[in-house]
Amino acid sequence: MAHSGFFNGVRIRLVGRLHRMYDERFDARRGIETVANVDAADLEDVIDLTGYEGDDEMYAGTPSLLFEALHAPLAGMDRTATTYLDVGCGKGRMLIQASEAGFPSVVGVEFAKPLAQTARENLQSALGQTQGQWRIDEADARTYRYPDGPLALFIYNPFDPPVFEAFLANLRKDLAARPREMRLIYNHTLCGDMLDTDPVFERLPYNGTNRFYARTLNPHPFGAWRYCGAN
Numbered sequence: 071m072a073h074s075g076f077f078n079g080v081r082i083r084l085v086g087r088l089h090r091m092y093d094e095r096f097d098a099r100r101g102i103e104t105v106a107n108v109d110a111a112d113l114e115d116v117i118d119l120t121g122y123e124g125d126d127e128m129y130a131g132t133p134s135l136l137f138e139a140l141h142a143p144l145a146g147m148d149r150t151a152t153t154y155l156d157v158g159c160g161k162g163r164m165l166i167q168a169s170e171a172g173f174p175s176v177v178g179v180e181f182a183k184p185l186a187q188t189a190r191e192n193l194q195s196a197l198g199q200t201q202g203q204w205r206i207d208e209a210d211a212r213t214y215r216y217p218d219g220p221l222a223l224f225i226y227n228p229f230d231p232p233v234f235e236a237f238l239a240n241l242r243k244d245l246a247a248r249p250r251e252m253r254l255i256y257n258h259t260l261c262g263d264m265l266d267t268d269p270v271f272e273r274l275p276y277n278g279t280n281r282f283y284a285r286t287l288n289p290h291p292f293g294a295w296r297y298c299g300a301n
């Protein structure tokens with residue numbers, strides 16, 4: 071046991087260094103900054119932290135190297151008709167990757183003004199205005215109104231349980247009012263059980279290659295769900 075804990079610690083540190091190297095290169099190639107984490111304490115003057123459990127880190131980016139593996143359950147969606155949203159988009163790294171991966175319409179939802187501003191600057195530098203349509207909505211995921219049409223949603227551990235519950239209630243209400251295709255990719259599935267026990271969401275499988283990423287290159291568990299409430 072002691073040995074496996076030790077080796078797992080070493081693995082996580084090595085994987086962390088690998089991701090940092092890739093993410094710094096990702097930023098340098100596009101003239102942007104998405105690597106530095108942002109603590110909740112640095113944002114407490116601009117956001118309401120009610121419902122958050124004092125987590126030190128509010129922003130950390132999903133490793134760019136994991137984009138394809140994480141998003142594998144979106145296969146078969148018509149990307150040209152689908153809006154890709156990162157709910158809690160932080161500095162916008164996933165939005166840039168989604169646009170580069172062929173989603174012509176990408177939207178970031180972010181409630182912290184300084185992060186929303188950084189995301190706008192990053193998307194402007196990386197994508198300009200010519201590569202598809204993008205926008206950053208400065209909004210709270212607990213009350214957000216989603217765009218019409220099919221949705222591909224991404225979240226990376228943005229919410230503590232009380233906030234996740236409100237996020238989910240809002241999403242369920244939105245989909246019940248305007249039923250449509252929705253797939254959700256969730257990295258660091260701290261509240262995954264809330265989706266698993268909700269009958270309007272159904273878990274989607276990851277294949278062998280992507281499970282390999284889960285076990286080796288992703289420090290966190292991840293999952294994917296689709297909306298099946300309208301069936």
Ligand SMILES: C[S@@+](CC[C@H](N)C(=O)[O-])C[C@H]1O[C@@H](n2cnc3c(N)ncnc32)[C@H](O)[C@@H]1O
Pocket residue numbers: 128129130131132156157158159160161162163164179180181182185209210211212225226227228229233
């Ligand atoms: C862990 S970061 C993930 C950033 C980005 N999604 C990524 O994967 O690179 C979580 C982000 O969610 C944002 N966030 C947290 N609660 C939110 C809420 N209620 N509404 C909108 N954004 C929120 C935080 O400000 C932070 O930028």
